Amino acid sequence: MTTKRTIKGLIGGAVATIFLAAAPDHAFAQVKIGSNPTVIGSNSNLEVEATNAKKVIVHKSDGTVVIENTPQGAATDKLMSVDAAGNVRALTLDEVNTPVATRPYLRLKGAVITAVTGSNVFVTNLAAELQNNVNYTAGTGAITIQEAGVYYYAVTALGPGQAGAPGTVFDYCHAITANNATLDQTCGRSNRGEGTSSTNTGIYKLNAGDVVRINLTTSSAWVGGTGQYNFSVALYKLSN
Structure with a gap:
């Protein structure tokens, strides 16, 4: 019995070694958090999705970050700001320019x-x-x-x-x-x-x-x- 377990362990270790050796160098993990957790974009390392389907995405190809704050395709330029509570907010250009009026x-x-x-x-x-x-x-x-x-x-x-x-x-x-x-x-x-x-x-x-x-x-x-x-x-x- 001892001999069989030893041989079985050796075989299992060899199989694991084969799988690791066969794994591609560019293998990566994709992480999806929040709503719709089983679906993630092919170029996403990380997606955090809210219940309204808006996402924060980190692309695996270049590390860029996308924050979906408006419906896709909306031509709305915005700037990111952090409020007093540490929350990241998107501000329109009109909102940024408002202090000028004062x-x-x-x-x-x-x-x-x-x-x-x-x-x-x-x-x-x-x-x-x-x-x-x-x-x-x-x-x-x-x-x-x-x-x-x-x-x-x-x-x-x-x-x-x-x-x-x-x-x-x-x-x-x-x-x-x-x-x-x-x-x-x-x-x-x-x-x-x-x-x-x-x-x-x-x-x-x-x-x-x-x-x-x-x-x-x-x-x-x-x-x-x-x-x-x-x-x-x-x-x-x-x-x-």
């Missing part, structure tokens, strides 16, 4: 009546047409920055005019300042019936608490004159 911005528009010749005055009492996280005090013209960053600004003014008037009568300049320091200035002149428009544009680094104002200087040759200056102001945060 950046600080301000649009002001209105007219300024001035009766003081040669004056350098603050442009005040404009109407805030669009506003987000930028404070505007109409009575003083103070634009107070709430969030530090690089801001784009554009200030357009349209001055008064009078046909045949001397060229210097309707000279004017307007400037944008931050904490009373001039960032940019431009001027206009008109001896026609319609006024001249002029625009300041640029970008500037601003800090929280900085106060931005628009200044207007009119011509000293305009004796006793009054006129309406129309202003349009835009301020928008570009980046940190």
Whole structure:
């Protein structure tokens, strides 16, 4: 009996050795977890399938990972994100871009009546047409920055005019300042019936608490004159 068991063991070991030797070098294991556990793609090393038939797939050919988040064939570009609980989520491009809409911005528009010749005055009492996280005090013209960053600004003014008037009568300049320091200035002149428009544009680094104002200087040759200056102001945060 002892001899028979020994021979049987030797034969079994030999058979096992033959099977191992005959196994191909590229043999691999496929693992399927979750729903439909007996079906797995031929190019999948691993598939994890949910009850809604969506799968996470690891390809055996190149190691790429596919996460089926939308119906197959849907042309929806998404980015992967991890939430506070460690869950992996797919975000649409619109969802990723949503924070851009919360950046600080301000649009002001209105007219300024001035009766003081040669004056350098603050442009005040404009109407805030669009506003987000930028404070505007109409009575003083103070634009107070709430969030530090690089801001784009554009200030357009349209001055008064009078046909045949001397060229210097309707000279004017307007400037944008931050904490009373001039960032940019431009001027206009008109001896026609319609006024001249002029625009300041640029970008500037601003800090929280900085106060931005628009200044207007009119011509000293305009004796006793009054006129309406129309202003349009835009301020928008570009980046940190």
